[in-house]
Amino acid sequence: MKEMLAILFSAILVDNFVLSKFMGICPFIGVSKKTSSAFGMSIAVTFVMVMSTILTWPIYTYILVPADGSHDYGYLKTLTFILVIALFVQLVEILIKKFMPPLYKSLGIYLPLITTNCAVLGVTILNIDNAYNLGESIVNALGAGLGFMVALLLFSGVRERIERADVPKMFKGVPAALVAAGIVAASFAGFGGLVENLFG
């Protein structure tokens, strides 16, 4: 339990996917202009991250690299995982479009954009690279998603103010957002060591 909490909190705060691992920068800059869309996007990302982990972990462990050592197709993981994620996202989109139109209205627009979000492929591959078991992988994916949400929500608050601020003309738009993201990232660096102290 303690280890699970350590994985969860380090994925949210210390090894934040956006601010310290640099994954998912495109949506981070792209949908952080408004808090509501930032929230919708991060809910969708968290859901896809957890579900893709639940799908890809067994595929890797039981099909690509089975424990009996009969074969080792570990090198196919990038190819397999991206296909699984793309298929899953497509399927979810079709299903909620058909059965849950209100949910589709609020989350559907983010779904097709998630396939190429590198944080999703990143978390599934990191779970394998870190040799997590299924439970740890799911917790890690959940933490990564929640960390994405924390970063996106915090940043959208900063962003709403920057849009109104009088920045130098050459910094208008993306450059100012990137510099502000740097400051937010610096503040997240303050969480370093927190998890070791709490759960170590």
Add this chain to the structure above:
Amino acid sequence: MSWSKEFFKGIIKENPTLVMLLGTCPTLAMTSQAVNALGMGIATTFVLLGSCIVISLLKNIIPSQVRLPCYIVIIAGFVTLVSFLLQVYLPELYSVLGVFLSLITVNCIILGRAEAFASKNTVSRSIADALGMGIGFTLALLLVGSVREILGMGSWFGIDLTFGVLEPILLFATPAGGFMVFGFMVAVVNKLSHYQISKKKMGCEGCPGGCASCTSGCSEKKEGND
């Protein structure tokens, strides 16, 4: 239109990183040192070149409804190839690039060029385009990486520049420094191109999830954006 035009547009005028703002994740993650930036740039260029050649060759065979999954499989294949090569010949670089080597698969520059160029043009023009874009990406990464390594670690390609006197500014080697250096660089490019970019730039960068989504549904992108 000559192939040299296709080649040079990727380096300056339509530089994928600094002008089009594509592939920001590796640009930030792999640039704490110049040598890693160069390695990442070359690996991406190789994948870009390989997949653009294959996609351009297969452009009449791949049905347009399933073209994006097909492109992704081709790209992922080349990524696997590159990771094999690096694992054997440059194991050090392989371990530094780590998960970002696999993530070349979802680099929007590659899918973007495949969709926007290679699937509509001849092989030779696709090669020129892919090489230009790849070199443009590599140079931009090298630039960000050099600034960050010189300021953050006081060295360039591992050569010490502090002479034991100057103290490097550690901030620039951290993720926070990455965001800031890249932000300043985009600002400079903005200035040099007379603010042209800030009007049209939101293109693929603003499109969350990168180019695949841009190409698959631009209307959705716009909704997601505002």
